[in-house]
Amino acid sequence: MKLRARRPNDRGFTLLELLIVSGLVIAIALVVVPSAQSALGLQTREAASKMAAAIRAMYGESVLSGRTCRLVFDLEEGAYWPECAEGRVRIVQMEESRRGQRYEAERRDRARNDLQAQAMQEIEAKSSFSALESRMVRRQELPEGVRFASVWTHHQPEPYTAGTAFLYFFPHGETERAYIHVARGDDDVYTVVVDPVTGRTRVLGERIEVPREELRR
Numbered sequence: 001m002k003l004r005a006r007r008p009n010d011r012g013f014t015l016l017e018l019l020i021v022s023g024l025v026i027a028i029a030l031v032v033v034p035s036a037q038s039a040l041g042l043q044t045r046e047a048a049s050k051m052a053a054a055i056r057a058m059y060g061e062s063v064l065s066g067r068t069c070r071l072v073f074d075l076e077e078g079a080y081w082p083e084c085a086e087g088r089v090r091i092v093q094m095e096e097s098r099r100g101q102r103y104e105a106e107r108r109d110r111a112r113n114d115l116q117a118q119a120m121q122e123i124e125a126k127s128s129f130s131a132l133e134s135r136m137v138r139r140q141e142l143p144e145g146v147r148f149a150s151v152w153t154h155h156q157p158e159p160y161t162a163g164t165a166f167l168y169f170f171p172h173g174e175t176e177r178a179y180i181h182v183a184r185g186d187d188d189v190y191t192v193v194v195d196p197v198t199g200r201t202r203v204l205g206e207r208i209e210v211p212r213e214e215l216r217r
Contacts (some may be wrong), residue, residue, distance in 0.1 A: 043143045043145075043146060043184070044143075044146050044182060044183065044184045044188050044189075044190055045190055045203070045205065046143075047142050047143055047146050047182050047190075048180075048182045048190035048191075048192050048203045049203055050140060051080065051140070051180065051182065051192055052192050052201035052202075052203050054071065054080070054082070054137045054140065055071065055167065055175075055178075055192070055194055055199070055201050056199055056200070056201060057134075057136040057137045058070075058071055058082055058137055058167075058169050058175075059169050059173075059175055059199030060136075060199075061082070061084070061132070061134060061136065061137065061169070062084070062169035062170060062171050062175075063171060063172075063173050065084065065171070066171045067084045067085055067086065067171055068084070068085045068089040068168065068169065068170055068171060069082060069083065069084040069085070069132065069168070069169045070082070070083050070084075070129060070166045070167060070168045070169065071083075071137075071166070071167045071169075072164060072165075072166055073148060073151050073164065073165040073166070073167070073180070074164055075147075075148045075151060075160060075161065075162050075163060075164065075165065076162065076163070077141070078141060078142040078146065078147050078148060079139060079140065079141045079142070080139070080140055081131065081138070081139035081140070082131070082132040082134060082137040082138075082139075083129040083130060083131055083132055084129065084130070084132045085128065085129050085130075086128070142182070145184050146182060146183070146184050147182075147183060147184075148180070148181065148182060148183075149161070149181035149182065149183040149189060149207070150179075150180075150181045151165040151167075151178070151179075151180050151181070152165075152178060152179045152180075152210045152214075153165060153166065153167045153168070153176045153177070153178045154176040154177045154178070154196065154214070155168070155176060157215075158215065159179070159181075159210060167194070169199075173199075174196055174197060174199075175194060175196050175199050176194065176196055177194060177195070177196045177214060178192070178193070178194035179191060179192075179193055179194075179208060179209075179210045180192040180194075181207055183207075189206060189207040190203055190204065190205055190206075191203075191204045191206065191207055191208040192204075193208065
């Protein structure tokens with residue numbers, strides 16, 4: 001077997017060539033990394049915008065159907081979905097605990113007789129919420145990496161950062177004031193602000209805290 005002799009021109013990369021290659025790698029990284037960050041930020045904004053659209057749709061659904069409806073926010077799973085009651089339901093501010101569990105304003109054991117107990121059962125049956133089948137609003141899950149940083153609606157004592165939260169819509173054309181924070185990491189945060197009278201939403205590209213005067217003592 002004949003070995004090939006090494007020629008004088010057979011050599012590795014020169015320092016200049018290495019510098020050129022390194023410069024190209026850095027230039028590509030400077031373009032690709034911001035583009036990836038921008039794409040992730042776009043996902044967060046789209047998630048917030050989609051939620052804002054669902055809120056507006058639920059406002060209209062409640063008015064047109066004559067029912068009390070709500071959006072359920074599962075902060076643990078990063079998902080939300082629509083529900084409606086059979087008719088009108090009055091939600092008072094102290095009707096929920098600090099983690100979204102409803103207090104019953106009336107209990108069966110308060111009934112003085114069987115007739116009252118039956119009437120209260122009928123009221124409870126009508127006020128129970130069930131999943132809404134709608135083409136306009138369906139169960140949505142936040143994109144991977146995006147989460148609910150916090151959810152506050154008017155009947156809550158404070159913003160929730162875990163558990164379940166509800167945003168109610170009423171058939172007379174009203175909802176609740178709400179501040180919903182959707183985030184990826186600590187810096188990429190969007191706030192969805194809900195107007196209770198018109199049902200309109202604003203999507204803001206920063207974290208807007210709930211005004212102190214809005215929070216109940």
